Amino acid sequence: MTSISTPDGRLVAFSLYGAPDGVPVVFHTGSPSTRWRRPDVVRATAECGVRLLTFDRPGYGESTRLVGRSIADVVADVRLLADAQGWDRFAVAGGSGGGPHALACAALMPERVIRCAVIGGIAPPLVDGPEPGEDEEDPRRNRTSWLAAHGGDEALRPGVEETAQQIMALIEAGGPEIPPGPGEAVGPPALEDPEAMARVRATFVDSHDGWIDDNLAFAQDWGFELGAIEVPVSLWFGSASERDRQQAAHLAAAIPAAESIEYAGGHIQNNAEYRRMLGWLSG
Template sequence: METVVLPDGRTLEYLVEGPAEGLPLVLHHGTPAAAVRYGPLAVPGIRLVLISRPGYGTSTEDPGRSVASAAADTAAVLDAAGIAEFVTAGWSGGGPHALACAALLPGRCLAVATMAGVAPSEAEGLDWLDGMGSENVEEFGAAAAGRAKLEAFLNHAAETMGEVKGSEVIEAFGDLIADVDKQALVGGFADYLAQSFRHALSGGIAGWRDDDLAFTKPWGFELATIEPPVSIWQGDQDRMVPFGHGQWLAEHLPDPEVHLLPGEGHLSLIDNFKLIVATLRRQAAA
C-alpha cells in the first residue's frame, strides 16, 4: 500500500500493480469498500490502480465531498504514480466516480466503464429505489433524512460489516443479493469482499457516509459532457443497483456501448471483468 499527500493535507492510500508498460486502469471500488488486492483483477498487460476513497481505510475523510471530487483525487494519485493517460472502471458505487474522471479528466481518461453503476438520484423518469433490496431502501431513506439519521443507520450496519468473515457474507447481504449472486460468493471472492469491508470500515463509517450523501445530491458534472468512449455493464438480477439504473444510463450517456446482461446480478457481474477490460483496451486504442 502506498500513500499520497494532497495539497489540502489529506492523505489517500492506493495500490498500483502490474507491468510498468501496461495500460493503466483505475478501478473505483463500491460502497463500502477499499483498495484491497484480489487476484482475478490482475489482467495481463494491465497496470491496475486501486484507490481507497476519502474516509475508507487509512484515507483521510473529506466531509461534504461530491462525486466530482474523485477526479482531482484520482489525478493526484496518478501524478504520484507517474501515470499520464489511463482508462477507468467503476463498480457499483464506484460507477459515478469513474464517470467523474471521464467527464473532468478528458485529456487523460481514454475510456470508461460503469459496472452495475448507480444512476443520479435526481434522474428524471427513474424510480431510483425501485428493485433495491430492503437494506438499501432503508439506507438511502436514512441518507435522504440527513447526516444524523444516516450515521445512526451506518454505525449499526458497520457492527456487522466491519467484522464480517467470508463465510458470513451471504447472510450479511440479506435481501440485497439474488440467487446468482449467492452462487458467486464462493471461496476467494467471498473472502476478498469480507477483507475489503473490514479494511474499508477499520477507521469508521466516514467513507460510507460520504459516499451515500454524495449520491443523494448533484454529482457536480453533466453526463452529456463526457467525451471518452463509455461502456455500460448491468445485470437484470441486481438487487443493489437495479437494472433500471443501467437502462437509464444507457439512454442518457453519450453514445455508450451497452451490455445489459440477462441472468447477471450485482456480484456475479465481476465474472465479466476480463471482457470489460478488453472493451476498455479496444476503446482506448480506437
C-alpha cells in the same frame, strides 16, 4: 501501501496491481470498499495486461476523510495519482458506488481519460417528495439517498452501522467474503483467510465515514453533467439484477456516448466478465 499528499494536506492511499507495463486503468471501488483487491482479481488483471490503480476514497481505509466532498472532488485526487505514475492517458472504471466517481473523471478529464466502464452503477437519485417506501419501482427513489439529502450524517449513520454489523455477523458465522451471484458456488469461509478478514474489517469495521460520505455525495449535485460526457462509456449490468438494469437504462439515456452491456449474473461481475470488461477498457 503507498500514499500521496494532496495540496490541502490529506493522505490518499493507493495500491497498484497487474502488469507494470500494462494498459493504465484507475479503478473506483464500490460503496463501501477499500483499495485492496482479491487474489482472483489481481491474477486476472495481470493476465489481461492491465496496470490497475485502486485507491481509498476520503474516509475509507488509510485515506484522510474530506467532510462535505462531492462526487466531482474525486477528480483532483485522480489527477494527482495519475501524475505520480506518469500516466498522461488512462482508462477509468467504477463498480457500484464507484461508478459516479468514474463518470466524473470521464466528464471532467476528457483530455486524459480514454474510456470509462461502469459496473452496476447508480444514476443520480431522486430525493424530492416524501420519504420513499420499500416498494418503489424506480431505484433512484430510495430511502438511503432520501435520508442523506434530508437528514445528513446523523440520519444515515445508525442504518449504516446496523448493515455493517449484519454483514459481519454473516461472515463470522462462516460466510464467504463475497456473496455468490446467481448460479455461482459459495466461496470459502472468510474466517479461514486472514487477508480476506483484513479486507472485510477495513470495509465494515474500522470506519464508516467513507461509506456515509459517499451516500451524502450521491444525494447532492454531482458537480458535472452526464450529458457532457464524450468519452466512450460502457454500462455493465447483471441479468439477475433488475435494479442495476434500470439504473443502467437511466444512465444510458443521459450519456450520449454510452453503450449498455448485459452479462449473466448479479451485481458483482464474475471472473470472466471482469476480464471482458478489462479487454473493453484496453480498447
